[in-house]
Amino acid sequence: MKTARTLIVSAVFVAVAVGVAVWLYPQMPARVATHWGVSGQPNGYSPRFWAATMWPLLIAALAVLTVTLPRISPKRFEMESFAGVYGVLMLVIQGVMLVLGVTAMLAGAGHAVPMATIAPLGVGVLLIVLGNYMGKLRRNFFVGIRTPWTLASEAAWERTHRLAGWVYVLAGAAMVVLGLIGAMAGWMLAAVVVVLLIPHVCSYFIYRRLEGHHSSEGDSP
Structure with missing residues (x-):
């Protein structure tokens, strides 16, 4: 996948995460659940600001890495030969982070999500x-x-x-x-x-x- 297309998809992911964060921010308490155990019960909390911004920032950081890592690869270990595969994998990771982030923000705002x-x-x-x-x-x-x-x-x-x-x-x-x-x-x-x-x-x-x-x-x- 070409870099421009990858960046466009990443930008969409970030925009969705930001939109959800802005929508849910007023519904979040001062301290928001941001970590859950395997039973689904929250066992970690963060201030509301970080609970709303951490997911868009994480996806944006992954997007930056997607572009940066191939450019800093040393000789004999270049990534051009599998650039398409690399782009797809990084987008899949970002997509999963988006799903988890939206779910976490919904749960933190009091919505019933499994x-x-x-x-x-x-x-x-x-x-x-x-x-x-x-x-x-x-x-x-x-x-x-x-x-x-x-x-x-x-x-x-x-x-x-x-x-x-x-x-x-x-x-x-x-x-x-x-x-x-x-x-x-x-x-x-x-x-x-x-x-x-x-x-x-x-x-x-x-x-x-x-x-x-x-x-x-x-x-x-």
Whole structure:
């Protein structure tokens, strides 16, 4: 996706977030719920101003990063080869943040919204989309499974991201199902986080299998 189109979509997301914030601001109490546990009960609060502005600012910051990161990528790790995929992923992230932000502002203003359902659904859909695009990412310093071993080897990067694609899709699908049936619990969320770390750990073993063990300088031949 071209940069201009990406920026236009980002601008629309920011405008929607700002519009919702302006609409709901008078309805918000002095201290607004901005964090919820897996049960859907609020467990964190912020002043009304920050509760209304944090989501538009977050989406705007993501839009700035979308444009900035490719421009500061070092040589041999340029992002032009997968610019379209990168643009789509950044917009999906912004879109999910918009959904979560609107939901959070509605809940903070006293409207009845099922945070315990919408939050895992949003994150689950995001993981599924990320998983489907993982295999199209190329080596870079900003998106993907960036470990010393994936950055050192193109083959290790590709194999690790193929694995990550399946892991992310499965984890996302699990979150969607748990959100729909209202069964999300703290230990389940922790399990999903652990599962998402699997590709990072496996990248070392993939690298060793593909590249072999190289003796460090000074070792005996």
